[in-house]
Amino acid sequence: MAPTPQPLTAERILEATEEVLRRHGPAKATVVDVARALGVSHGSVYRHFRTKAALREAVTKRWLDRTSESLSGIVAGDGNGDGGRDPETRLRDWFSALFAAKRRKAGDDPELFATYMVLTEENGDAVGEHIADLVGQLRRIVQAGVDAGAFAADDPETTARALFHASRRFHDPRYAPEWEQPGTEDDFRAVMDLLLRGLRA
Amino acid sequence: MAPTPQPLTAERILEATEEVLRRHGPAKATVVDVARALGVSHGSVYRHFRTKAALREAVTKRWLDRTSESLSGIVAGDGNGDGGRDPETRLRDWFSALFAAKRRKAGDDPELFATYMVLTEENGDAVGEHIADLVGQLRRIVQAGVDAGAFAADDPETTARALFHASRRFHDPRYAPEWEQPGTEDDFRAVMDLLLRGLRA
DNA sequence: CAGCTGACAGATATTGAAATCTGTCAGCTG
DNA sequence: CAGCTGACAGATTTCAATATCTGTCAGCTG
Known part of the structure; x- marks a missing residue:
């Protein structure tokens, strides 16, 4: 103004x-x-x-980074020894927060969400970094769970990647239209139950 | 001619x-x-x-049905009592076959695959039926596993849906570009291991 | 003189007129 | 007379002319 x-x-x-x-x-x-x-x-x-593409990429990175930061709070006291909530709850909360955040963004302002979908599609590299970031957060939660004797995972990095891929239906924006359909909540819970069951020591 | x-x-x-x-x-x-x-x-x-859209939908259905049929062989002797392979192997084979078939189609003729991607995007109903079909096949494998005492699943239908959703990264055509990247094979194995571990009685 | 402007060339997008396509149907044909 | 044809109206797509945008840079300005 x-x-x-x-x-x-x-x-x-x-x-x-x-x-x-x-x-x-x-x-x-x-x-x-x-x-x-x-x-x-x-x-x-x-x-x-330098270019319009660079400008759009910077906007995309900023937006993805804000999402990562809003989740990092849940990874929380990793390694600080205070224990906090049990690993299973922590992992479940992390996925619930990720799913809820994405679903809220898609539902509240569909046009803006569509805009950011276009941006992420044209900036595969930024998305790759963002995914690596999220998988890193998962790895730390898994590692903490293994250390606490709650999770069984030979290789936390591989397990973290598996958890991420297995849950894509619930955070990949390409599935956004399906998030509002009835039964989605049940599907999410069923996948989480199966994954957590497979993770238990 | x-x-x-x-x-x-x-x-x-x-x-x-x-x-x-x-x-x-x-x-x-x-x-x-x-x-x-x-x-x-x-x-x-x-x-x-009646319309061009109806014609394209019929082509889409035909194509999806061929995919379903090629997998139904693996569901195999369900209920015939001969036992066959153990449930875990059967489930793993089914997913491997699904992934391999999709990946082969995408890799062998990318243009034709892209054509069918457009068709499936404009025929959500046909895709929904196809998914219901595949989940049905999964449910029968899960049920057989429960009957044989190999799998634990309160509700085979819910579990089948969870298995399907958790593996989408490896059969949803929208991920086709990522199927050729190195490490995909490992990611697939890791997800399958985690899911089967969660399924064991 | 660091930072900004605005004219410019080539690339990309918009527009509206012309061409093609979809879906219908009265009538032809074997 | 069952099944096919082809002319037709309205919808959609194509194409070329026009307008706008991207990225550069010589020179202006505070």
Whole structure:
């Protein structure tokens, strides 16, 4: 709204880009739109991001990182020795939080969710990093469970990857249309039960 | 090639449609093309299929049914009392066969596979029936395992659904690009191990 | 003189007129 | 007369002209 007297930073450009994407959608959001929203010429945007693709990738990374961070709280006191909740509950909570967060985003603002689907499809690398991040969180939960004698897992990394893949139906955005169908909650619980049963020592 | 003197049947139209889809792809395959391939006017095609969408749906169903049939052999002597292989091997074989079949189709003829991906996306109902069919096959294997005392499952239907969902990464065509990446084989084995461990009595 | 502007060339997207396709049906044909 | 044809209206797609956008850079400005 105001003529933005602050210095032009990468951060401010990213915020404006998110806003433009929200307003116009991924197909019609242009670098000129972003510059106009900031009250600068589009040449200035190119001073901070080499290409439009790089700008969109940065927006994608930011968004995926926010998701990772919101989950890291559940991985919690890993290695701090306080024990906390039992490993099984922790793992179940982590997946429930992931599923709930994704489902809420898809349900609350379908258009914005669709926009981010397009962004993730064109930025496979950023998604790969995000998945590696999530699998890392899972690995730490599994490792803690093995250490506590609650889980049996020869190789926590492999097990973490297996858990991630086996639950994709409930967090991969491509299944979003199916998340609202009746029975989804039951399906989720059934998969979790089966996986946790396979994990028990 | 030849002027096809045989009577015009739904079956012959479906075969010609598959051929036209193979040649022109899903975007450019027209009803006029199908009629031309058969040496008839396009009005005759509409005598057997009410709309173009109905014709494409029938082609989709045929294709999905062929996949189901190729797996039904593995469900095999369910209930015939001969025992056969142990339930765990049977289940593993079934999933291996499903994964191998999908991966072969995607790898051997990527264009045709992409064509059928488009068809399945526009025919959600047919896909739903196909999934129900596959889950039914799984349920029978699980039930046989429970009867033999090898598997623990309160509700074989629920368990079958869970097994299906947990393995989607390895048969849902949307993941096809990832099937050729290194480590996929290991990921598949890890998921299967975890699921079978969770299933054991 | 660091940071920004705006004109520019080539690439990409939009638009509207023309071509093709879908679905119908009255009538032809064997 | 059962089954097929082909002309037709409205819907959809194609294509080429036009407009917009991306990315660069010489020069302006505070």
